Amino acid sequence: MPDPVETNPSLYNVVFENERVRVLEYRDQPGDRTTPHSHPDSVMVTMSTFDRRLSVGDQVREVSLESGAAAWLPAQTHAGENIGTSETHVMFVELKEPGQASGEAALGPQSA
Amino acid sequence: MPDPVETNPSLYNVVFENERVRVLEYRDQPGDRTTPHSHPDSVMVTMSTFDRRLSVGDQVREVSLESGAAAWLPAQTHAGENIGTSETHVMFVELKEPGQASGEAALGPQSA
Numbered sequence: 001m002p003d004p005v006e007t008n009p010s011l012y013n014v015v016f017e018n019e020r021v022r023v024l025e026y027r028d029q030p031g032d033r034t035t036p037h038s039h040p041d042s043v044m045v046t047m048s049t050f051d052r053r054l055s056v057g058d059q060v061r062e063v064s065l066e067s068g069a070a071a072w073l074p075a076q077t078h079a080g081e082n083i084g085t086s087e088t089h090v091m092f093v094e095l096k097e098p099g100q101a102s103g104e105a106a107l108g109p110q111s112a
Numbered sequence: 113m114p115d116p117v118e119t120n121p122s123l124y125n126v127v128f129e130n131e132r133v134r135v136l137e138y139r140d141q142p143g144d145r146t147t148p149h150s151h152p153d154s155v156m157v158t159m160s161t162f163d164r165r166l167s168v169g170d171q172v173r174e175v176s177l178e179s180g181a182a183a184w185l186p187a188q189t190h191a192g193e194n195i196g197t198s199e200t201h202v203m204f205v206e207l208k209e210p211g212q213a214s215g216e217a218a219l220g221p222q223s224a
Binding site: 015016018020021023025043045047068069070071072091093095097 | 127128130131132133135137153155157159180181182183184201203205207209211212
């Protein structure tokens, strides 16, 4: 379960942490890629409008989100690539408490 | 424990909800006020830069936050007023699971 703060420290920053949550800020530029990493159950709040390609193993999914959206990211491992023309800027509110395992999570955020 | 979605439905909207979290979007204009309402333990993500006055009983606190910040709001009851010259736009990620009671929470978000 590689922590993205360790695998991509130039893209992910811890902006807040206590016993219940950790908040990560992610910022990249078009063409930037992340290496495979894991997220716990998290809420994503988008601070920019962006287009990304997420992948894990043979699964690939393209995701486009508008700025100012909130989406649920079920616990998962993936890698990402900024395939758009704008920066990606997202806040991840990670839940530290163990959730009810929901089986195989779909790749990427759940559609609103 | 009045729910702000019920007490100020023109200012608070539920933008996402599942069994672990509820995400509220708050938007107001200068001069707008909320009536007393309660928040569970929450992460605030600021989408605008704003100045507010929070109050509960005799306690009053003025809070200024920059856009793009994350702050912890411990469970509390308060009322708010936009005392600045810009809109307030905040996403609240409310934690549904009961946290460890931390006694009397300070008014407003915890300083970073």
